[in-house]
Amino acid sequence: MDSKIFLSEQDLPSAWYNVQADLPWDVPPPKDPATRQPLKPEQLYPIFPKSLVEQELSKKKWHEIPAELMDVYKLWRVTPLHRAYKLERFLKTPARIYYKNESVSPPGSHKPNTAVAQAYFNKKEGVERIATETGAGQWGSALSFACNIFGIKCVVYMVKISYQQKPYRRDLMHIWNAEVYPSPTDRTESGRSILKENPSSYGSLGIAISEAVEEAAKNDNTKYSLGSVLNHVLMHQTVVGLETQKQLKIAGESPDVLIGCVGGGSNFAGFCLPFVPDKLKGKKIRFIAVEPTATPSFTKGQYLYDYGDTVGLTPLLKMYTLGHKFVPAPIHAGGLRYHGNSPLLSLLVHHKVIDSAAYHQNPVFEAALTFARTEGIIPAPETAHAIKCAIDEAIRCRQENKEECIVFNFSGHGHFDLLSYDKYLSGTLEDYELSDQEIAKTLKGLAAD
Numbered sequence: 001m002d003s004k005i006f007l008s009e010q011d012l013p014s015a016w017y018n019v020q021a022d023l024p025w026d027v028p029p030p031k032d033p034a035t036r037q038p039l040k041p042e043q044l045y046p047i048f049p050k051s052l053v054e055q056e057l058s059k060k061k062w063h064e065i066p067a068e069l070m071d072v073y074k075l076w077r078v079t080p081l082h083r084a085y086k087l088e089r090f091l092k093t094p095a096r097i098y099y100k101n102e103s104v105s106p107p108g109s110h111k112p113n114t115a116v117a118q119a120y121f122n123k124k125e126g127v128e129r130i131a132t133e134t135g136a137g138q139w140g141s142a143l144s145f146a147c148n149i150f151g152i153k154c155v156v157y158m159v160k161i162s163y164q165q166k167p168y169r170r171d172l173m174h175i176w177n178a179e180v181y182p183s184p185t186d187r188t189e190s191g192r193s194i195l196k197e198n199p200s201s202y203g204s205l206g207i208a209i210s211e212a213v214e215e216a217a218k219n220d221n222t223k224y225s226l227g228s229v230l231n232h233v234l235m236h237q238t239v240v241g242l243e244t245q246k247q248l249k250i251a252g253e254s255p256d257v258l259i260g261c262v263g264g265g266s267n268f269a270g271f272c273l274p275f276v277p278d279k280l281k282g283k284k285i286r287f288i289a290v291e292p293t294a295t296p297s298f299t300k301g302q303y304l305y306d307y308g309d310t311v312g313l314t315p316l317l318k319m320y321t322l323g324h325k326f327v328p329a330p331i332h333a334g335g336l337r338y339h340g341n342s343p344l345l346s347l348l349v350h351h352k353v354i355d356s357a358a359y360h361q362n363p364v365f366e367a368a369l370t371f372a373r374t375e376g377i378i379p380a381p382e383t384a385h386a387i388k389c390a391i392d393e394a395i396r397c398r399q400e401n402k403e404e405c406i407v408f409n410f411s412g413h414g415h416f417d418l419l420s421y422d423k424y425l426s427g428t429l430e431d432y433e434l435s436d437q438e439i440a441k442t443l444k445g446l447a448a449d
Protein backbone atom coordinates (compact mmCIF):
# COMPACT_ATOMS: atom_id res chain seq x y z
CA MET A 1 0.00 0.00 0.00
CA ASP A 2 1.08 3.62 -0.61
CA SER A 3 2.83 5.43 2.19
CA LYS A 4 0.74 8.58 1.68
CA ILE A 5 -3.00 8.85 1.27
CA PHE A 6 -4.11 11.98 -0.54
CA LEU A 7 -7.63 13.19 -1.26
CA SER A 8 -8.74 15.42 -4.10
CA GLU A 9 -9.60 19.05 -3.31
CA GLN A 10 -13.19 18.05 -4.09
CA ASP A 11 -13.06 15.95 -0.90
CA LEU A 12 -12.29 18.91 1.35
CA PRO A 13 -14.99 18.89 4.06
CA SER A 14 -17.68 21.46 3.21
CA ALA A 15 -18.75 21.98 6.85
CA TRP A 16 -17.15 22.03 10.30
CA TYR A 17 -18.39 19.49 12.82
CA ASN A 18 -19.73 20.55 16.22
CA VAL A 19 -19.46 17.56 18.57
CA GLN A 20 -21.72 19.29 21.14
CA ALA A 21 -24.73 18.21 19.05
CA ASP A 22 -23.83 14.56 19.75
CA LEU A 23 -22.86 14.76 23.43
CA PRO A 24 -25.09 13.59 26.28
CA TRP A 25 -23.61 16.38 28.47
CA ASP A 26 -23.57 20.17 28.10
CA VAL A 27 -20.31 22.11 28.16
CA PRO A 28 -20.54 24.23 31.34
CA PRO A 29 -21.13 27.86 30.26
CA PRO A 30 -18.49 30.57 30.58
CA LYS A 31 -19.26 32.76 33.60
CA ASP A 32 -19.03 36.44 34.44
CA PRO A 33 -16.37 36.71 37.19
CA ALA A 34 -18.28 39.55 38.89
CA THR A 35 -21.59 37.67 39.32
CA ARG A 36 -20.57 34.03 38.67
CA GLN A 37 -23.64 33.85 36.39
CA PRO A 38 -23.49 32.44 32.83
CA LEU A 39 -22.18 35.05 30.45
CA LYS A 40 -24.61 36.79 28.08
CA PRO A 41 -23.51 36.72 24.41
CA GLU A 42 -23.48 40.57 24.32
CA GLN A 43 -20.74 40.55 26.96
CA LEU A 44 -18.42 38.99 24.39
CA TYR A 45 -19.15 41.45 21.58
CA PRO A 46 -16.48 44.01 22.61
CA ILE A 47 -13.74 41.47 21.94
CA PHE A 48 -15.15 38.99 19.37
CA PRO A 49 -17.21 39.49 16.18
CA LYS A 50 -20.87 38.41 16.53
CA SER A 51 -20.58 35.54 14.05
CA LEU A 52 -17.82 33.91 16.11
CA VAL A 53 -19.77 34.43 19.35
CA GLU A 54 -22.70 32.64 17.68
CA GLN A 55 -20.43 29.77 16.68
CA GLU A 56 -19.01 29.66 20.21
CA LEU A 57 -22.45 29.17 21.77
CA SER A 58 -23.98 27.05 18.99
CA LYS A 59 -25.09 23.44 19.37
CA LYS A 60 -25.83 23.04 15.66
CA LYS A 61 -24.08 19.93 14.35
CA TRP A 62 -22.71 21.21 11.02
CA HIS A 63 -21.50 24.73 10.15
CA GLU A 64 -21.05 25.28 6.44
CA ILE A 65 -17.61 26.57 5.40
CA PRO A 66 -18.07 29.69 3.21
CA ALA A 67 -16.94 29.27 -0.43
CA GLU A 68 -14.37 32.10 -0.14
CA LEU A 69 -12.78 30.29 2.79
CA MET A 70 -12.79 26.92 1.02
CA ASP A 71 -10.78 28.63 -1.66
CA VAL A 72 -8.19 29.77 0.93
CA TYR A 73 -8.08 26.28 2.52
CA LYS A 74 -7.09 24.95 -0.90
CA LEU A 75 -3.73 26.73 -0.56
CA TRP A 76 -2.62 23.70 1.51
CA ARG A 77 -5.58 21.40 2.17
CA VAL A 78 -6.29 18.46 1.86
CA THR A 79 -3.25 17.45 3.96
CA PRO A 80 -1.77 13.95 3.50
CA LEU A 81 -2.19 11.01 5.86
CA HIS A 82 1.11 9.11 6.01
CA ARG A 83 1.70 5.49 6.90
CA ALA A 84 4.88 5.52 9.03
CA TYR A 85 6.35 2.34 7.52
CA LYS A 86 9.93 3.25 8.36
CA LEU A 87 9.14 4.08 11.97
CA GLU A 88 7.19 0.80 12.28
CA ARG A 89 10.18 -1.16 10.94
CA PHE A 90 12.57 0.62 13.29
CA LEU A 91 10.35 -0.17 16.28
CA LYS A 92 9.77 -3.76 15.11
CA THR A 93 6.13 -3.32 15.99
CA PRO A 94 3.16 -5.26 14.60
CA ALA A 95 1.13 -2.01 15.00
CA ARG A 96 0.26 0.08 11.95
CA ILE A 97 1.18 3.73 12.58
CA TYR A 98 -0.34 6.64 10.62
CA TYR A 99 0.09 10.38 11.00
CA LYS A 100 -1.97 13.26 9.65
CA ASN A 101 0.53 15.81 8.37
CA GLU A 102 -0.63 19.32 9.31
CA SER A 103 2.92 20.68 8.90
CA VAL A 104 2.34 21.31 5.18
CA SER A 105 0.44 24.59 5.69
CA PRO A 106 2.38 27.76 4.77
CA PRO A 107 3.10 28.69 8.44
CA GLY A 108 3.89 25.03 9.21
CA SER A 109 1.13 23.81 11.54
CA HIS A 110 -2.59 23.15 12.02
CA LYS A 111 -3.11 26.70 13.36
CA PRO A 112 -4.14 28.36 10.05
CA ASN A 113 -7.25 26.13 9.90
CA THR A 114 -8.87 28.44 12.43
CA ALA A 115 -6.75 31.55 11.73
CA VAL A 116 -8.13 31.98 8.20
CA ALA A 117 -11.68 31.30 9.45
CA GLN A 118 -11.37 33.88 12.24
CA ALA A 119 -9.82 36.49 9.94
CA TYR A 120 -12.60 35.88 7.39
CA PHE A 121 -15.46 36.37 9.90
CA ASN A 122 -13.78 39.45 11.40
CA LYS A 123 -13.34 40.96 7.94
CA LYS A 124 -17.02 40.31 7.14
CA GLU A 125 -17.94 42.44 10.17
CA GLY A 126 -15.58 45.27 9.23
CA VAL A 127 -12.91 44.65 11.88
CA GLU A 128 -9.65 46.50 11.03
CA ARG A 129 -7.19 45.08 13.58
CA ILE A 130 -6.88 41.77 15.45
CA ALA A 131 -4.77 41.38 18.59
CA THR A 132 -3.53 38.02 19.75
CA GLU A 133 -0.92 36.21 21.81
CA THR A 134 1.53 33.56 20.72
CA GLY A 135 3.66 31.07 22.59
CA ALA A 136 5.87 29.16 20.19
CA GLY A 137 5.13 31.66 17.43
CA GLN A 138 3.11 29.10 15.45
CA TRP A 139 -0.23 30.74 16.23
CA GLY A 140 1.13 34.28 15.74
CA SER A 141 2.55 33.37 12.36
CA ALA A 142 -0.69 31.57 11.38
CA LEU A 143 -2.85 34.58 12.28
CA SER A 144 -0.42 36.98 10.56
CA PHE A 145 -0.66 34.81 7.43
CA ALA A 146 -4.48 34.81 7.65
CA CYS A 147 -4.85 38.55 8.35
CA ASN A 148 -2.54 39.33 5.45
CA ILE A 149 -4.82 37.35 3.11
CA PHE A 150 -7.89 39.32 4.24
CA GLY A 151 -6.20 42.75 4.59
CA ILE A 152 -6.50 43.08 8.38
CA LYS A 153 -3.75 44.47 10.68
CA CYS A 154 -2.44 41.84 13.10
CA VAL A 155 -0.88 42.72 16.48
CA VAL A 156 0.92 39.85 18.21
CA TYR A 157 2.04 39.64 21.85
CA MET A 158 4.73 36.98 21.76
CA VAL A 159 5.83 35.28 25.01
CA LYS A 160 9.22 36.86 25.71
CA ILE A 161 11.16 33.62 26.03
CA SER A 162 9.93 32.48 22.59
CA TYR A 163 10.54 35.96 21.13
CA GLN A 164 14.17 35.50 22.17
CA GLN A 165 14.46 31.81 21.28
CA LYS A 166 12.61 31.97 17.95
CA PRO A 167 13.65 35.07 16.00
CA TYR A 168 12.71 33.43 12.69
CA ARG A 169 9.06 32.93 13.69
CA ARG A 170 9.07 36.66 14.40
CA ASP A 171 10.40 37.20 10.87
CA LEU A 172 7.52 35.14 9.42
CA MET A 173 5.06 37.41 11.22
CA HIS A 174 6.83 40.51 9.89
CA ILE A 175 6.85 39.07 6.35
CA TRP A 176 3.07 38.66 6.65
CA ASN A 177 2.82 42.31 7.79
CA ALA A 178 2.14 41.87 11.54
CA GLU A 179 3.38 43.96 14.50
CA VAL A 180 5.10 41.76 17.13
CA TYR A 181 5.90 42.65 20.77
CA PRO A 182 7.75 40.61 23.42
CA SER A 183 5.30 40.01 26.29
CA PRO A 184 5.14 41.23 29.04
CA THR A 185 5.38 44.69 27.44
CA ASP A 186 4.92 48.16 28.86
CA ARG A 187 2.19 48.83 26.21
CA THR A 188 -0.64 47.53 28.41
CA GLU A 189 -1.65 47.82 32.06
CA SER A 190 -1.53 44.02 32.29
CA GLY A 191 2.04 43.91 31.05
CA ARG A 192 3.12 46.78 33.30
CA SER A 193 1.62 45.08 36.38
CA ILE A 194 3.55 41.87 35.65
CA LEU A 195 6.80 43.75 35.02
CA LYS A 196 6.37 45.66 38.28
CA GLU A 197 6.20 42.36 40.19
CA ASN A 198 8.94 40.69 38.17
CA PRO A 199 10.99 42.92 35.82
CA SER A 200 12.78 39.88 34.36
CA SER A 201 9.59 37.88 33.69
CA TYR A 202 10.08 35.62 30.65
CA GLY A 203 6.31 35.70 30.09
CA SER A 204 3.67 33.02 29.59
CA LEU A 205 0.70 32.44 27.32
CA GLY A 206 -1.61 33.55 30.15
CA ILE A 207 0.17 36.93 30.43
CA ALA A 208 0.24 37.47 26.65
CA ILE A 209 -3.51 36.71 26.48
CA SER A 210 -4.14 39.42 29.11
CA GLU A 211 -2.24 41.95 27.00
CA ALA A 212 -4.03 41.07 23.74
CA VAL A 213 -7.51 41.05 25.36
CA GLU A 214 -6.78 44.45 26.93
CA GLU A 215 -5.68 45.85 23.54
CA ALA A 216 -8.95 44.64 21.95
CA ALA A 217 -11.14 45.87 24.83
CA LYS A 218 -9.60 49.36 24.71
CA ASN A 219 -9.70 49.92 20.92
CA ASP A 220 -12.98 50.09 18.99
CA ASN A 221 -11.46 49.00 15.69
CA THR A 222 -9.68 45.98 17.27
CA LYS A 223 -10.94 42.52 18.17
CA TYR A 224 -9.19 39.70 19.96
CA SER A 225 -8.46 36.27 18.54
CA LEU A 226 -7.54 33.11 20.42
CA GLY A 227 -5.72 30.25 18.71
CA SER A 228 -7.05 27.45 20.91
CA VAL A 229 -9.26 26.61 23.94
CA LEU A 230 -12.62 28.01 22.70
CA ASN A 231 -15.40 25.93 21.11
CA HIS A 232 -15.38 27.74 17.76
CA VAL A 233 -11.60 27.34 17.43
CA LEU A 234 -11.85 23.59 18.09
CA MET A 235 -14.72 23.35 15.60
CA HIS A 236 -12.69 25.02 12.81
CA GLN A 237 -9.99 22.41 13.38
CA THR A 238 -12.38 19.51 12.70
CA VAL A 239 -11.41 19.65 9.01
CA VAL A 240 -8.38 17.66 10.23
CA GLY A 241 -10.35 14.76 11.71
CA LEU A 242 -12.99 14.76 8.97
CA GLU A 243 -10.30 14.34 6.31
CA THR A 244 -8.55 11.70 8.42
CA GLN A 245 -11.77 9.67 8.56
CA LYS A 246 -12.01 9.64 4.76
CA GLN A 247 -8.33 8.76 4.39
CA LEU A 248 -8.48 5.90 6.91
CA LYS A 249 -11.48 4.53 5.05
CA ILE A 250 -9.43 4.48 1.84
CA ALA A 251 -6.69 2.64 3.74
CA GLY A 252 -9.30 0.16 4.99
CA GLU A 253 -8.48 1.04 8.58
CA SER A 254 -10.45 1.58 11.75
CA PRO A 255 -8.34 3.31 14.42
CA ASP A 256 -7.70 1.71 17.82
CA VAL A 257 -5.77 4.65 19.27
CA LEU A 258 -5.87 8.35 18.31
CA ILE A 259 -3.17 10.59 19.79
CA GLY A 260 -2.44 14.32 19.81
CA CYS A 261 -0.53 16.81 21.90
CA VAL A 262 -2.50 19.36 23.95
CA GLY A 263 -1.75 22.97 24.80
CA GLY A 264 -5.19 24.56 24.76
CA GLY A 265 -6.55 21.51 22.92
CA SER A 266 -7.24 22.66 19.35
CA ASN A 267 -5.22 20.21 17.22
CA PHE A 268 -6.14 17.26 19.43
CA ALA A 269 -9.82 18.21 19.33
CA GLY A 270 -9.90 18.85 15.58
CA PHE A 271 -8.29 15.50 14.99
CA CYS A 272 -10.30 13.40 17.49
CA LEU A 273 -13.75 14.95 17.93
CA PRO A 274 -15.21 13.61 14.65
CA PHE A 275 -14.46 10.10 16.01
CA VAL A 276 -16.13 10.70 19.40
CA PRO A 277 -19.68 9.64 18.35
CA ASP A 278 -18.28 6.19 17.39
CA LYS A 279 -16.85 5.81 20.88
CA LEU A 280 -20.08 6.99 22.52
CA LYS A 281 -21.90 4.30 20.52
CA GLY A 282 -19.62 1.66 22.02
CA LYS A 283 -16.74 1.36 19.53
CA LYS A 284 -13.40 0.65 21.22
CA ILE A 285 -11.26 3.70 20.44
CA ARG A 286 -8.75 5.24 22.83
CA PHE A 287 -8.10 8.96 22.61
CA ILE A 288 -4.85 10.06 24.30
CA ALA A 289 -4.19 13.76 24.96
CA VAL A 290 -0.48 14.28 25.59
CA GLU A 291 0.94 17.15 27.63
CA PRO A 292 4.30 18.10 29.16
CA THR A 293 5.06 17.03 32.73
CA ALA A 294 5.92 20.71 33.30
CA THR A 295 2.30 21.86 32.54
CA PRO A 296 0.17 18.86 33.52
CA SER A 297 -3.34 20.39 33.44
CA PHE A 298 -5.15 17.13 32.51
CA THR A 299 -2.95 14.74 34.49
CA LYS A 300 -2.51 16.80 37.68
CA GLY A 301 -4.83 19.82 37.46
CA GLN A 302 -8.40 20.06 38.73
CA TYR A 303 -11.74 20.58 36.95
CA LEU A 304 -12.64 24.09 38.18
CA TYR A 305 -13.80 27.49 36.98
CA ASP A 306 -10.75 29.65 36.24
CA TYR A 307 -9.65 32.62 34.17
CA GLY A 308 -8.21 31.94 30.73
CA ASP A 309 -5.47 34.53 31.29
CA THR A 310 -3.07 35.41 34.10
CA VAL A 311 -4.30 38.87 35.05
CA GLY A 312 -8.01 37.91 35.18
CA LEU A 313 -9.55 39.82 32.25
CA THR A 314 -11.33 36.88 30.57
CA PRO A 315 -14.61 35.20 31.60
CA LEU A 316 -14.33 32.18 33.90
CA LEU A 317 -14.10 28.86 32.05
CA LYS A 318 -14.78 25.41 33.52
CA MET A 319 -11.64 23.48 32.66
CA TYR A 320 -8.82 21.36 33.97
CA THR A 321 -6.44 23.98 35.28
CA LEU A 322 -3.28 24.49 37.29
CA GLY A 323 -4.52 27.95 38.30
CA HIS A 324 -4.20 31.15 36.29
CA LYS A 325 -1.32 32.37 38.47
CA PHE A 326 0.72 29.31 37.52
CA VAL A 327 3.78 30.32 35.49
CA PRO A 328 5.04 27.32 33.49
CA ALA A 329 8.72 26.37 33.45
CA PRO A 330 10.60 27.47 30.30
CA ILE A 331 10.23 24.20 28.39
CA HIS A 332 10.78 24.31 24.63
CA ALA A 333 7.27 23.24 23.62
CA GLY A 334 6.17 26.89 23.96
CA GLY A 335 2.70 26.14 22.56
CA LEU A 336 2.00 23.72 25.42
CA ARG A 337 2.95 26.16 28.20
CA TYR A 338 -0.62 26.98 29.25
CA HIS A 339 -2.20 26.70 32.71
CA GLY A 340 -5.63 25.51 31.50
CA ASN A 341 -7.25 23.57 28.73
CA SER A 342 -10.29 23.65 26.50
CA PRO A 343 -13.65 23.42 28.38
CA LEU A 344 -14.97 21.04 25.70
CA LEU A 345 -12.05 18.63 25.99
CA SER A 346 -12.07 19.04 29.77
CA LEU A 347 -15.67 17.85 29.82
CA LEU A 348 -14.69 14.75 27.83
CA VAL A 349 -11.71 14.06 30.08
CA HIS A 350 -13.99 14.47 33.10
CA HIS A 351 -16.39 11.86 31.66
CA LYS A 352 -13.44 9.60 30.77
CA VAL A 353 -14.08 9.65 27.02
CA ILE A 354 -10.54 10.98 26.61
CA ASP A 355 -7.41 9.72 28.41
CA SER A 356 -4.31 11.77 29.05
CA ALA A 357 -0.57 11.24 29.46
CA ALA A 358 2.37 13.49 30.39
CA TYR A 359 6.03 13.33 29.37
CA HIS A 360 9.29 15.07 30.26
CA GLN A 361 10.93 17.04 27.47
CA ASN A 362 14.12 14.93 27.21
CA PRO A 363 12.32 11.67 26.26
CA VAL A 364 10.07 13.77 24.01
CA PHE A 365 13.11 15.07 22.08
CA GLU A 366 14.54 11.54 21.92
CA ALA A 367 11.27 10.46 20.23
CA ALA A 368 11.49 13.49 17.90
CA LEU A 369 14.95 12.37 16.77
CA THR A 370 13.77 8.79 16.24
CA PHE A 371 10.98 10.17 14.05
CA ALA A 372 13.28 12.55 12.12
CA ARG A 373 15.78 9.71 11.51
CA THR A 374 13.12 7.29 10.24
CA GLU A 375 10.31 9.32 8.65
CA GLY A 376 12.52 12.32 7.85
CA ILE A 377 10.41 15.27 9.04
CA ILE A 378 11.68 17.30 12.01
CA PRO A 379 8.70 17.76 14.34
CA ALA A 380 7.82 20.81 16.40
CA PRO A 381 8.59 20.12 20.10
CA GLU A 382 4.81 20.24 20.75
CA THR A 383 4.15 17.59 18.09
CA ALA A 384 6.96 15.44 19.48
CA HIS A 385 4.81 14.84 22.60
CA ALA A 386 2.29 13.00 20.40
CA ILE A 387 5.12 11.09 18.69
CA LYS A 388 6.55 9.96 22.04
CA CYS A 389 3.15 8.59 23.03
CA ALA A 390 2.64 6.90 19.63
CA ILE A 391 6.06 5.24 19.94
CA ASP A 392 5.23 4.01 23.46
CA GLU A 393 1.91 2.60 22.19
CA ALA A 394 3.69 0.86 19.30
CA ILE A 395 6.20 -0.67 21.73
CA ARG A 396 3.30 -1.85 23.92
CA CYS A 397 1.80 -3.50 20.80
CA ARG A 398 5.13 -5.26 20.20
CA GLN A 399 5.26 -6.48 23.80
CA GLU A 400 1.63 -7.65 23.73
CA ASN A 401 1.89 -8.85 20.11
CA LYS A 402 -1.10 -6.75 19.05
CA GLU A 403 -1.72 -5.47 15.51
CA GLU A 404 -3.41 -2.21 16.48
CA CYS A 405 -3.94 0.84 14.27
CA ILE A 406 -2.31 3.89 15.90
CA VAL A 407 -2.98 7.32 14.37
CA PHE A 408 -1.51 10.58 15.58
CA ASN A 409 -1.77 14.19 14.54
CA PHE A 410 1.49 15.67 13.28
CA SER A 411 0.54 19.19 14.32
CA GLY A 412 3.59 21.06 12.99
CA HIS A 413 7.20 20.98 11.84
CA GLY A 414 10.13 22.16 13.92
CA HIS A 415 12.14 24.08 11.34
CA PHE A 416 12.12 27.17 13.55
CA ASP A 417 12.76 25.20 16.74
CA LEU A 418 16.33 24.16 16.00
CA LEU A 419 17.68 25.98 19.06
CA SER A 420 15.78 23.52 21.24
CA TYR A 421 17.22 20.60 19.23
CA ASP A 422 20.64 22.16 19.69
CA LYS A 423 20.12 22.20 23.47
CA TYR A 424 18.89 18.60 23.47
CA LEU A 425 21.84 17.41 21.39
CA SER A 426 24.30 19.19 23.70
CA GLY A 427 22.62 17.60 26.75
CA THR A 428 21.56 20.86 28.37
CA LEU A 429 17.77 20.48 28.38
CA GLU A 430 16.24 20.37 31.83
CA ASP A 431 13.20 18.33 32.87
CA TYR A 432 10.66 19.87 35.26
CA GLU A 433 8.17 18.11 37.51
CA LEU A 434 5.59 19.91 39.66
CA SER A 435 4.96 18.89 43.23
CA ASP A 436 1.39 18.53 44.52
CA GLN A 437 2.12 21.36 47.00
CA GLU A 438 3.06 23.76 44.18
CA ILE A 439 -0.15 22.93 42.30
CA ALA A 440 -2.28 23.27 45.44
CA LYS A 441 -0.86 26.79 45.90
CA THR A 442 -1.88 28.07 42.44
CA LEU A 443 -5.30 26.35 42.62
CA LYS A 444 -6.18 28.08 45.89
CA GLY A 445 -9.44 30.07 45.77
CA LEU A 446 -10.85 28.42 42.62
CA ALA A 447 -14.27 26.75 42.72
CA ALA A 448 -16.11 24.03 40.79
CA ASP A 449 -19.20 26.17 40.08
Ligand SMILES: Cc1ncc(COP(=O)(O)O)c(C=O)c1O
Pocket residue numbers: 109110135136137138139227228229261262263264265266267268334335336380382383411412413
Ligand atom coordinates in the same frame (compact mmCIF):
# COMPACT_ATOMS: atom_id res chain seq x y z
C1 LIG B 1 2.86 22.73 16.38
C2 LIG B 1 1.92 22.91 17.54
N1 LIG B 1 1.28 21.86 18.03
C3 LIG B 1 0.43 21.99 19.08
C4 LIG B 1 0.23 23.20 19.69
C5 LIG B 1 -0.68 23.27 20.88
O1 LIG B 1 -1.84 23.98 20.66
P1 LIG B 1 -3.26 23.27 20.61
O2 LIG B 1 -3.38 22.45 21.87
O3 LIG B 1 -4.23 24.36 20.54
O4 LIG B 1 -3.27 22.40 19.40
C6 LIG B 1 0.88 24.34 19.21
C7 LIG B 1 0.67 25.66 19.84
O5 LIG B 1 1.27 26.63 19.54
C8 LIG B 1 1.75 24.19 18.11
O6 LIG B 1 2.42 25.23 17.63
